[in-house]
Amino acid sequence: MLIVKKFGGTSVADKEKLYNVANRCIEDYKNGNDVILVLSAMGKYTDELVAMAKDINPNPPKREMDMLFTIGEQMSVALMGMVMNDLGVPAISLNAFQVPMRTTSTYGNARLKSIECERIQNELEQRKIVIVTGFQGINKFDDYTTLGRGGSDTTAVALAAALNADACEIYTDVDGIYTADPRKVPKARKLEQITYDEMLELATLGAGVLHNRSVELAKKQGIKLIVRSSLNNTEGTIVKEEDIKMEKTLVSGVAADKDVTRIALIGLKDEPGVAFRLFNHLARHNINVDMITQARGRDNTEDVSFTVSIDNADEAAEIVERHFREYEKLEVAKNMSKVSIVGAGMVSHAGVAAKMFEALYDERINIHLISTSEIRVSVLIDEKHTERAMNAIHEKFKLGE
Ligand code: ADP
């Protein structure tokens, strides 16, 4: 069997943990399997690199940021190579250049395009454990790129797909995928399995346990993912295609995203074309808009609110001020959070959204914006209420039982 095993930052945070990871890989290796090990930067090292960069330049060029980021993963794989050597197991560390792993050119948010398998296959044939840097790639200019924060999961899935692996295991600091972040919702319950679609929604809506693009890719390539603890041997959670026999869960999880800013434009003219002009300016500047509402204002006017990520907030407000002066007042609120419920069974059940709103009403939490899809309901609330809202919703749908 060919097994891809990915270990996140906390799982490789220190010397003892590196040895723990190595031993888990060596067990599979000694049972006759080929093992590819994908590692993240140790502990919070990537955050430290961000802080270091911002101390020098609050707006560091994205290219230089990626150049800096790649040292984190490179440090992990090199040290792991030394650990394996110390344990007497043949192993080799490779970075994105050495594989090579090609991506699109976008620094900070590149997409993997191709992985050349020859080098890795050669090393595996020589019965080595191959240790690959997560998160990074190289673009057409032969520059380093990164896949976005949390992107090592995607590296692992892409390697599993490219090399036709028999298993792709994501090891982390919790026992699997829960009905909500167990650090925020103490009653959260571990799921035995979850569908790609539900996990993709949860990951996109803030459940950081998996990088959303890793789930997207796993679905596209039909790769079954197993998410489990690096610290114990409990079973973990399987992410896979929907089982026809499986009863669709009404609500499978709650997620929250604090990276949200609301921009409200008050007193727009109530006439055709206003929304087009506004959102066209934002789109032309590559600003991703998430939730949108339009409401009747005073004296035949409209108010429009929309959300963007915090990183894009200042730029979005500036674009609106510069190119679209068709409003009376502009408000920017950065202390917002989006809380969502996800469930494949929602589409065929009435009243799911109402029940979520009731949970918030019970807690007297005000809803600023709402958006829905077939398998999701999201609300925008004040950030300070996030954990209370998550727990109340989790309780209302009895997700812990
Ligand atoms: P790693 O460094 O291993 O990639 P991450 O911090 O990226 O770890 O992801 C694991 C964390 O995801 C957990 O510690 C947990 O707090 C958080 N998390 C958020 N939502 C969920 C969820 N639904 N189930 C499990 N963990 C979650």
Ligand code: ASP
């Ligand atoms: N080290 C990177 C990060 O912290 C990538 C990852 O951990 O997946 O975002």
Ligand code: MG
């Ligand atoms: Mg992660």
